[in-house]
Amino acid sequence: MNPSPGTGAKCQLLFTVNGEARKVLAHPMERLLDVLRNDLALSGTKEGCGEGECGSCSVLLDGMLVNSCLVPVAQATGATIVTIEGMSAHALMIPLQEAFLACGGAQCGICTPGMILAAAHLLEKTPEPAPADIREGLAGNLCRCTGYQQIFEAVAMAARRKVRK
């Protein structure tokens, strides 16, 4: 059952964001990124390019990593969405946070929410990733500050810590 009445007008959309049922009134072609930031005040998801190149707008949509700048909000109706704010409940969050701190994985921090989401997505599918897996899993997230090395070390460290547990 879909709520869009088929005009340019706003329509009501229901989805689950970070474990909570949320309702927004939005134009169907608003970008999921903008609805998250402006309507739901979840500003942890960032706009770096608006073209799906930089990955700083990454969120999990029904468990899939997507660039929210490329998702019309109407396509997310009924979906389960996790943003960086919702990651605090995620089992990987503490290992990732600790590893990012220890390795210097965040410098200015703008790419970090996207990197964390991409890392969580990777580690969920590949709990013991090889370096090439980490490189591939995060290839869609651009970082201008770190040169990536310390981010990859952090993801590898988080994987090791999680597996050990």
Add this chain to the structure above:
Amino acid sequence: MRADPAEFRLVSPGDLQVVLSLLASEPTEWLPIAGGTDLMVLYSAGKLPNRKLVNIWNIPELRQIEVFPDTIRIGAACTYTALRGHDVVSREFPLLAAAASWTGGIANQNRGTLGGNIANASPAADSLPALLVYDADVTLISVRGNRRLVYRDFHQGYKQTALAADELIRDISLPRRFSGYVSHARKVGARNAQAISKVCLAALGIIANGTIRDVRLALGSVAPIPLRLNETERSLTGKKIEPSLIGAVRQSVVGEIRPIDDIRSTARYRAAVAANLVVEFLEKLAAERTRA
């Protein structure tokens, strides 16, 4: 973000027949949108001319991958991630799986679709050369029924396809007869990940008794459409791979393609690299012969 969402309509019937009726009722008015990885970029830049979009992301018939003894049928809205993760696709159609792995990063692979890649018809699209060498068929549907088209005939000019205004791509079929072939795919972009291709090769070949029995070559980004190198293939079939052949092949490749200068690269570079990629494939083929 340079578009005003209030000016756009996006309807989401969730039902294939309703979608087709909509397309039939106002041909050229309604633009189907699947994963949005091409259309939303245009939209954000304020460059999407259409104002009415119909969502096909949630049409179940378009997302199946069906395996038959002789063919595999891939729904148009199958994502690159789904392709990469499918056993038969990765085993028997490695060129397609490779192309799927080159397209963007994981996030874009989760949303980009094979049908979208075809319909968007960019000559630089990563998966199209693979479909050409795998002898793909496409099924197009509308309220008027289904029709099957040889994929080689689908692209007719720069961004011009055989798709009628009221039609959708339903699925892409590939014959399951390429397991014995040597396959080679290479994409040349401005960087190793997340790049639009400057030149892209999908190649298949079979060598028997030192002679090329069958060879299939398709290139992206060297013409207004993805190109099957028919002339070059003809000149190679039945030949032995020798140094004199290599020189002739270079010339043949360069003669068949029509690359341009654009914001990403130059015609001369594309021509030279296209020829180099084909030569690289032939050397790989020759090495297989030696091994066997």
Add this chain to the structure above:
Amino acid sequence: MEPICLGNSQRHSGEKLHLLDPGRPALPGRLRKAVDAVSIEYEPLPPVHTMEESERQSTIIWGTDNAFKSYLIEKGDVDTVWKEAAHIVEGEYFTGAQEQLYIENNGVIAAFDPENGVTVWGSLQCPYYVHKALMALCGLPEDKIRVVQMETGGAFGGKEEYPSMIAGHAALLSIKSRRPVKIVYDRMEDMVATTKRHPSRTCHRTAVSKDGQILGGEIEFTIDGGAYATLSSVVLSRGTIHAGGPYYWPSVRIRAKAVATNTPPHGAFRGFGAPQSLFAMERHMDLIAQVVGISPVEVRRRNFLKPGQTTTTEQTIREDLDLDHLLDRALELSDYAAKKARFAEENRNGMRKKGMGIAAFLHGAGFTGSGERYLNSLVGVEAGADGGVRVLVSSAEFGQGTNTVLCQIAAEALALPYEGVAIARPDTTVVPNSGPTVASRTAMIVGTLVQSAAKGIKQTLMKTGLLGDDYTPEQFRASCGEFIRTHGALKSYARYEAPGDVYWDDEKYRGEAYAAFAWAVYVAEVSVDLTTYAVTVDDFVALQEVGKVLHPVLAEGQITGGVAQAIGFALYEKVVWQNGRMINNQMTNYIMPSSADLPPIRVFFEQLGNVHGAHGAKGIGELPMDGPAPAIVNAVEDAIGVRFRSIPLLPEDLFEALQPEPPKQQGPSSTRGTT
């Protein structure tokens, strides 16, 4: 300074002509209608788009000769060296524009009310620069302008000056409309309109002895400033002073100028002129080696500056500098000799050619000469009744570790745990002006002041008898509480004092250019793929002497990040210009390296100390930008024997250089030629 908004002439494509307020609610559609409703009549004038056109002076677009600024450095007697020279080596080198590409675009929010004046919250590096600009623009006094630096998603110099422009626009709109105004650029706008690294051309003519020693030479260094002067004279200054590299020049004449073109003004970007002139110097050293018939390693050894010798500006090297040792260590860490031998063998066959390249360089930290005196930085530290300490500086955090390092320094000075020290958000109503966050000056200059100010807190408490020489954090807390109950606030300030032994002559451009130089040797290992003509960096060693490493993880992060950006500068990042406008202004078409393109970047430090820096630290933020490009292009020449002189070096450029016949028509990639 570039005008905020235009009257009746437009000098570049990114200039703003009108500010439009779409009213409330601010719907995108309404704004679009407003923009479309404006019609502008243009009278086209002949444009100047390149440095060469500008120098020809057939069209004058600035002053009388299109030059914003020039410098002349003269040391020794250049005119006499030519006749003694066994070789005279000439070379011309080019670097292109580069976009900072911080992942967060430029943006500000401004609000005005008649009582409080203007407040601007922004993504910026220098709150007091914006403050000063707004005072002038809005005609308001100091206490009626408030600028607050918010979390800033990367800057690299690209938010040194441009925020004043946007802040001005937002402030004016806010004053006029009496409503808060938010202006955030999208990526396309940011790339097209804001500052980039200055393109450069460096010409070397060098007199060399038969043993490969530099006897003297002439260096001509030219940068493209764009349509307005802005920071060009300062970028020019740094590039000029670094043009001679880490070498001893008995005589030299360096002529430098910044010229005007009709492009959006170029500006600050990590390195600030030094990456440009050092690219030339390090490529030229390899050329000198070839001409003389010695190795790139040997030519550097024979020319390295030694303690007691003077630089091109006649600054005496007073520290225990041993560049020979740095070179030895870098060669060892990179396995240079063994790899060179192996590659020479392996390169005979196959489509992949490998090479090794070296770059040796220096980077002066802080402002040139009297710059710091002019900045006259002021720093504060305050303590609360609960013993919590807060650092008060206008230095902005944008990923380089300002907040961490300055708190470390304060904590160390006060013998308190790091967790007990906080740092105030740079808000011009709260923090003093400790100068702009540029020039790799924060740890070194501002850090020293933080140290002094923190000690001042301690001294105040000790003087009042509330604290002994040795104390615990609890005792510190108690005495703060006591002091504040009696005296009110507990604040200590420290102001910059120029070191007595740093003399700089601004007219002759001679003397102690920088309080400290950091030194480095970088080694690049590359592969050239002759199927695709792509260059890949396979391994990279970055060895630098930085005085003192204050925070190992942050320091390493600065180097790896800087090297990654410089690899982009060398091999990937090309600005495509058309009629003075950047046309590849999208991330799809302006290519920065992805993680799949970068090698392991192996970082190593040496520490000689620095009397002018907190705990002996020298600035390191910009240093890593200087070395990678020449090291890489040197390595490419080692691999395939082609002498490239221009960056970015794209596969299309390699392809053209390797063709037997020249192209029928010039392609879009501007190959400056080889040899």
